[in-house]
Amino acid sequence: MSDTVAAPAQKGVLGWIERSGNKLPDPVFLFFWLIGGLVAISIVGSLLGWSALHPTEIDEATGSARVIEATSLLSADNIRKLWVEMPATFTHFHPLGYVLVVMLGAGVAERAGLFGTAMRAGVRNAPAVLLTPIVAFVGMMGNLAADAAYVVLIPLAGIIFHAAGRHPVAGIAAAFAGVSGGFSANLLPGQLDALLFGITEASVETVFGDFTANIAGNWYFIAAMTVVFLPAIWYVTDRLIEPRLGQWSPAMAGRADTQEQTDRALTDDERKGLRNAGLACLAVVALWAFFVFGPDTPLIDETATPEARLTPFYQSLVAAFFILFLLAGWAYGRAAGTIDDHRGLVKMMAGSMEDLAYYLVLAFAAAHFVAMFAWSNLGTILAVHGAEFLGSSGLPAWALLGGIVLITALLNLFVGSASAKWALLAPVMVPMLMLLGISPEMATxxxxxxxxxxxxxTPLMVYFPLILIFCQRWQKDFGLGSLAATMLPYSIGLLLAGLAMTIGWVVLDLPLGPGAGVFIDAPATVAPTAPATAG
Incomplete structure (x- = not known):
């Protein structure tokens, strides 16, 4: 007889979400279907003469704003672009280079065991009274480790809570909320910043031409998210979820032995590895500080305007995180015995590229969707008319951005991939908000x-079934509905906290990161009524 029970059939809203989401194709094919729809719409737009005034370009013949007309993707020029430029369309997709470079280093740190050991060290000896916030904090910081946070920290949190005499499922829920609910919250930019800002950069360029994204453009914002989300997860866990779960007993697990190897103490080699990794991180920080403040200041453009002097530094951060993760992972691995020599290091770097195989396929489809969207001119036309509509609505900036938060949260129930959703939304959303004087960093x-x-x-989240299995180790009758009901208070709490923070950030017009603010000067050619002030 099985130790677990079948998940109950879902009814109501959750059941509808699960059934509807399961009907959606894989995100790769979703992009191909969207490309097909985009082709059809471009033909209709071309026949109906859809157009708009370009927000920044002047027609030399007339001296007025250049008229942008919808172009059929089945025109001879666009068919030629599709087939002739296919390799360039893929390889020039901005997120691709960012993610590949950062993951070359992060893959070494993950495979060497640095991320997993650091998370174990962070929660294993936590004081009982601070157990929940420490688990949540390590979960949010664990986003730097990508998949490792799911497979290491979340089951470990259940073990730690059990050892402290608390309900193990509450620990799993708190860790899941930190890792996945606080997916963007962190004290440092990382892989996700490189991925999202690569898409943001491509979206700006489809309308406004050359643009360089700063992957630290949300640094202050995501650090504040960490501070804001921490008490929300703490309150929901200790005041709502754990009382609801009640007292845990071994009978719930259906087996006597619930301890796992993950709970073992750190070895001397692992402690030495963590120390060496910390020293490697300090060395990278010192090196970059030397590049900024040392002779010739290679990462400072002394000839640029004051606003642009730090541009080389911002552009170097992708390389900085690659070096930091690579050296920290190597320093840890050599001490802990997980890396024997340089051949082992190279093998780990190659393995990290293998892990990105699916992302490469997804990026191929997304790159062509974004490129073809630009070729059709529909993005510019939608952005201009959308900006005119939103500007005439009189809604303040905080209301517009609050609406974007809610729309994204709803869409996330059906499309789980962060990069896939942003590749869908950014080509219209980012230029449209820029025309209203709202920065690409704030839109992101x-x-x-x-x-x-x-x-x-959402059951469509790829790790949702895995989290369910973790819970069933401790409570054999814990089903899909049980997990959804457990996590719903976290979702509401994080959404409300994040929404309030976003609105407050806009109202106070706080900086989002180094050199990045909430507002920008709207392009001068098209001047819709924009929310000119934070309020």
Whole structure:
């Protein structure tokens, strides 16, 4: 007889979400279907003469704004672009280079065991009274480790809670909320920043031409998210979820032995590895500080305007995180015995590229969707008319961005991939908000808040079944509905906290990161009524 029970059939809203979401194709094919729809719409737009005034370009013949007309994707020029430029369309997709570079280093740190050991060290000896916030905090910081946070920290949190005499499922829920609900919250930019800002950069360029994204453009914002989300997860766990779960007993697990190897103490080699990794991180920080403040200041453009002097530094951060993860992973692995020599290091770097195989396929489809959207001119036309509509609505900036948070949270129930959703939304949303004087960094920040909050309640999230299995180790009758009901208070709490933070950030017009603010000067050619002030 099995130790677990079948998950109950879902009814109501959750059941509808599960059934509807399961009918959606894989995100790769979703993009191919969207490309087909885009072709059809471009033909209709071309026949009906859809057009708009370009927000920044002047027609030299008339001296007025250049008229942008919808172009059929089946025109001779666009068919030629599709087949002739296919390799360039793929390889020039901005997120691709960012993610590949960062993951070359992060893959070494993960495979060497640095991320897993650091998370174990962070929660294993936590004081009982601070157990929940420490688990939540390590979960949010664990986003730097990508998949490792799911497979290491979340089951470990259940073991730690059990050892402290608390309900193990409450520990799993708190860790899941931190890792996945607080998906964008962190004290440091990382892989997700490189991924999202690569898409943001491509979206700006489809309308406004050359643009360089700063992957630290949300640094202050995501650090504040960490501070704001921490008490929300703490309150929901200790005041709502754990009392609801009641007292745990071994009979719930259906087996006597519930301890696992994950709970073992750190070895001397692992402690030495963590120390060496910390020293490697300090060395990288010192090296970059030397590049900024040392002779010739290679990462400072002394000839640029004051606003642009730090541009080389911002552009170097992708390389900085690659070096930091690579050296920290190597320093840990050599001490802990997980890396024997340089051949082992190279093998781990190659393995990290293998892990990105699915992402490469997804990026191929997304790159062509974004490129073809630009070729059709529909993005510019939608952005201009959308900006005119929103500007005439009189809604303040905080209301517009709050709406984006809610729309993203709803869409996340059906499309789980953060990059897939942003590749869909950004080509219209980012230029449209720029025309209203709202920066690309603020548009990206609002998206991130909505994207994380509902991760933990949709069965379409790729790790949702795995979390269910973790829970069933401790409570054999814990079903899909039980997990959704457990995580729903977290989702509501994080969404409300993130929404309030977003609105407050806009109202106070706080900086989002180094050199990045909420507002920008709207393009001068098209001047819709924009929310000119934070209020």
């Amino acid at each position: 920040a609002a998206y991130r808040v909505g994207d994380g909050a509902t991760n933990i309640i």
